[in-house]
Amino acid sequence: xxxxxxxxxxxxxxxxxxxLNAARMIGGDVVPPAMxxxxxxxxxxxxxxxxxxxxxxxxxxxxxxxxxxxxxxxTTVMDGMEVQNKTAPDLVEARRGVVEFxxxxxxxxCPICDQAGECSLxxxxxEHGLAKTRYEFSRRxxxxxxxxDKIKLHMTRCILCYRxxxxxxxxxxxxxHGVMNRGDxxxxxxxxxxxxxxxxxxxxxxxxxxxxxxxxxxxxxxRVWYVNPVDAHRDxxxxxxxxxxxxxxxxxxxxxxxxxxxxxxxxxxxxxxxxEKKEVSDWKIDGPAKIDKTSxxxxxxxxxxxxxxxxxxxxxxxxxxxxxxx
Amino acid sequence: MGKKLLLKNDHISGIQSYEVYRQNGGYxxxxxxxxxxxxxxxxxxxxxxxxxxRGGAGFPCGMKWSFLAKPEGVARYLVxxxxxxEPGTFKDRYLMERIPHLLxxxxxxASYALGCSNSYxxxxxxxxxxSRILENAIAEAYANGWLGKNxxxxxxxxxxxVQVGAGAYICGEETALLESxxxxxxxxxxxxxxxxxxxxxxxxxxxNNVETIAAVVPIVNEGGDEYAKIGIGKSTGTxxxxxxxxxxxxxxxxxEMGLPVEEFIYSEEYCGGIKGGRKLKAVVAGGxxxxxxxxxxxxxxxxxxxxxMSYESLADGGFATGTMLGSGGFIVMDESTSIxxxxxxxxxxxxxxxxxxxxPCREGTGWMEKVLxxxxxxxxxxxxxxxxxxxxxxxxxxxxxxxxxxxxxPVASAIRHFRSEFEEYVKQPKSIQxxxxxxxxxxAKF
Numbered sequence: 001x002x003x004x005x006x007x008x009x010x011x012x013x014x015x016x017x018x019x020l021n022a023a024r025m026i027g028g029d030v031v032p033p034a035m036x037x038x039x040x041x042x043x044x045x046x047x048x049x050x051x052x053x054x055x056x057x058x059x060x061x062x063x064x065x066x067x068x069x070x071x072x073x074x075t076t077v078m079d080g081m082e083v084q085n086k087t088a089p090d091l092v093e094a095r096r097g098v099v100e101f102x103x104x105x106x107x108x109x110c111p112i113c114d115q116a117g118e119c120s121l122x123x124x125x126x127e128h129g130l131a132k133t134r135y136e137f138s139r140r141x142x143x144x145x146x147x148x149d150k151i152k153l154h155m156t157r158c159i160l161c162y163r164x165x166x167x168x169x170x171x172x173x174x175x176x177h178g179v180m181n182r183g184d185x186x187x188x189x190x191x192x193x194x195x196x197x198x199x200x201x202x203x204x205x206x207x208x209x210x211x212x213x214x215x216x217x218x219x220x221x222x223r224v225w226y227v228n229p230v231d232a233h234r235d236x237x238x239x240x241x242x243x244x245x246x247x248x249x250x251x252x253x254x255x256x257x258x259x260x261x262x263x264x265x266x267x268x269x270x271x272x273x274x275x276e277k278k279e280v281s282d283w284k285i286d287g288p289a290k291i292d293k294t295s296x297x298x299x300x301x302x303x304x305x306x307x308x309x310x311x312x313x314x315x316x317x318x319x320x321x322x323x324x325x326x
Numbered sequence: 327m328g329k330k331l332l333l334k335n336d337h338i339s340g341i342q343s344y345e346v347y348r349q350n351g352g353y354x355x356x357x358x359x360x361x362x363x364x365x366x367x368x369x370x371x372x373x374x375x376x377x378x379x380r381g382g383a384g385f386p387c388g389m390k391w392s393f394l395a396k397p398e399g400v401a402r403y404l405v406x407x408x409x410x411x412e413p414g415t416f417k418d419r420y421l422m423e424r425i426p427h428l429l430x431x432x433x434x435x436a437s438y439a440l441g442c443s444n445s446y447x448x449x450x451x452x453x454x455x456x457s458r459i460l461e462n463a464i465a466e467a468y469a470n471g472w473l474g475k476n477x478x479x480x481x482x483x484x485x486x487x488v489q490v491g492a493g494a495y496i497c498g499e500e501t502a503l504l505e506s507x508x509x510x511x512x513x514x515x516x517x518x519x520x521x522x523x524x525x526x527x528x529x530x531x532x533x534n535n536v537e538t539i540a541a542v543v544p545i546v547n548e549g550g551d552e553y554a555k556i557g558i559g560k561s562t563g564t565x566x567x568x569x570x571x572x573x574x575x576x577x578x579x580x581x582e583m584g585l586p587v588e589e590f591i592y593s594e595e596y597c598g599g600i601k602g603g604r605k606l607k608a609v610v611a612g613g614x615x616x617x618x619x620x621x622x623x624x625x626x627x628x629x630x631x632x633x634x635m636s637y638e639s640l641a642d643g644g645f646a647t648g649t650m651l652g653s654g655g656f657i658v659m660d661e662s663t664s665i666x667x668x669x670x671x672x673x674x675x676x677x678x679x680x681x682x683x684x685x686p687c688r689e690g691t692g693w694m695e696k697v698l699x700x701x702x703x704x705x706x707x708x709x710x711x712x713x714x715x716x717x718x719x720x721x722x723x724x725x726x727x728x729x730x731x732x733x734x735x736p737v738a739s740a741i742r743h744f745r746s747e748f749e750e751y752v753k754q755p756k757s758i759q760x761x762x763x764x765x766x767x768x769x770a771k772f
Binding site: 045067069074097098100101102105160162182183184 | 494496511516677678679680681682683684685686688689690691692693696713716719720723724725726
């Protein structure tokens with residue numbers, strides 16, 4: 001089994017493991033962030049470039065370092081490989097650059113976005129981003145469209161991670177949406193505004209790392225940190241039926257799939273469970289869902305572990321972003 | 327007069343047609359290879375010749391061929407990359423338009439060497455009329471028994487197909503080309519696996535430039551050793567250069583590797599000097615994506631040696647004082663040229679052509695273009711120049727395919743060598759330049 005060292009931690013992993021997954025096996029601080037990689041979706045990853053790492057030693061056989069930073073989600077581990085993630089200052093700088101690129105055309109409309117609080121891009125920008133934008137041109141905008149009666153597509157917020165396209169490819173039985181156009185005017189869309197009508201299409205809401213695809217039955221109902229996540233299950237003929245319900249009192253606001261600590265779905269769920277079953281009597285409750293203690297949802301407010309900066313008043317302020325250099 | 331290998335019959339009228347081409351020694355390499363050589367021997371000759379890829383990267387062709395995986399029972403493919411989209415490069419078009427049979431002959435010989443029974447020529451959408459020329463030539467080759475079943479009575483069979491692209495620069499990148507050829511969206515694949523292991527339809531594939539494949543013909547005819555005698559050092563053979571810009575005689579020239587750059591620009595045989603006797607300001611030596619060099623550095627290396635037209639000499643000094651031979655798109659700029667405006671035009675191109683798969687290139691190319699326009703427009707600040715530098719450094723080497731690098735290098739080199747010109751634009755805004763007002767600055771900063 002190949003042995004890999006990431007930021008000084010050595011681990012033996014099965015043949016064919018990617019650097020990112022090896023880092024996840026180690027856990028903690030060495031795990032690079034990933035916006036487009038999704039372990040449940042084949043061929044995902046490699047697009048967003050946030051998981052870049054520096055390979056300082058290729059392998060035991062060929063110890064030359066790799067000339068460029070590599071996408072850890074798509075690079076397999078070789079025996080004796082040495083990888084730097086957080087310990088390489090130039091890499092941290094490069095990642096900051098990637099985050100800045102991702103935010104270039106992002107509207108930063110977190111105050112009115114349903115995803116706020118459980119948004120991967122928010123977390124990423126909070127950890128790696130700059131507090132102020134250096135991009136001073138008008139951002140690309142798109143009309144919001146409804147793809148089917150349950151899903152809203154807000155393309156302006158999209159970071160083109162291709163996850164939803166892979167869901168359509170691999171989870172649903174007929175794919176009706178994809179990427180149109182190219183470059184920074186590329187957009188996720190269905191052909192001539194076709195409705196997405198499929199039993200598992202709702203999963204694309206869960207995989208979306210930003211607020212581009214949102215649940216129309218939950219839009220503007222509540223901020224996510226005001227609803228309580230509760231694990232529940234039911235006997236579903238189509239899917240595993242294991243879900244997280246988001247409740248306020250006895251009312252179910254929305255139903256999502258259960259997610260792991262990397263914000264990835266554990267089991268795909270069907271649209272019946274997600275959109276139709278909104279009565280408590282439909283479900284058997286398993287108990288409160290496990291939510292990271294430092295997350296927005298668990299705290300009902302943002303907290304900074306060690307406040308090391310001045311409060312941000314009158315400055316360009318993305319919700320929860322860290323002030324750098326002030 | 328330098329030796330010519332590819333364009334030696336270019337002056338003969340009617341060379342486009344099969345009869346004239348055949349009368350002038352055409353298809354000799356196919357006869358020689360199929361009847362007297364084993365496929366391995368052909369690969370060996372190409373290895374001996376030291377031929378390097380003519381598409382831009384300059385990877386040794388023989389080595390690429392020997393990397394091709396040869397599992398039992400799996401088809402192998404040869405794909406000719408005729409998606410010549412690099413601004414400033416037009417040599418492949420010239421070659422295919424003037425001597426289409428040379429490419430077909432090279433394709434047959436190379437396919438034989440690699441053991442392919444189906445080969446493809448992927449040609450860019452804008453060259454639609456060239457694809458017609460190629461298709462006619464292929465039909466002639468079929469009619470005369472050079473393609474199809476049992477070529478010239480041997481056991482070898484080959485079908486050759488022309489596929490027209492839809493007009494995207496990115497499809498010149500080999501894996502994007504393969505995706506497009508398969509009928510998918512032209513997005514580069516993430517490597518590894520490399521095409522030599524899993525390329526077209528998941529089968530081992532070699533992708534070569536038009537000029538590289540054409541060069542196989544003289545290599546097989548005259549022998550690899552003979553070919554390696556031409557040129558200098560590791561840059562063997564001849565190279566087609568597309569000369570354009572402020573020169574008296576723009577066009578495609580076949581040069582022997584190692585020709586001094588000064589001779590190429592000023593001699594009557596080639597470019598014939600700068601138009602109107604003006605002074606040389608800068609040269610982009612290998613197509614728009616390679617670093618631009620000012621006159622003093624393109625004529626002489628940093629060490630004071632004369633710069634030669636070869637892979638090594640042009641790259642001498644790294645990117646600090648050197649450039650690359652690239653695809654041979656030689657763009658000459660005289661003293662009247664505005665480097666900033668020229669750079670904006672390049673950036674506009676890369677912004678338009680970015681496929682949008684990975685974020686640094688998708689967002690960065692557009693950002694650079696807009697900042698450049700802001701500077702051109704007279705609204706720039708000194709910080710904008712540093713910002714440009716910062717953006718390009720964050721794109722370079724962080725992307726899936728080399729388009730990100732190609733977009734970053736011109737910006738980096740222009741700032742490196744012509745920073746004063748940028749500062750001039752910032753300090754003394756020439757009111758509004760004669761570029762259209764393309765982008766709206768965001769009024770309310772939030």
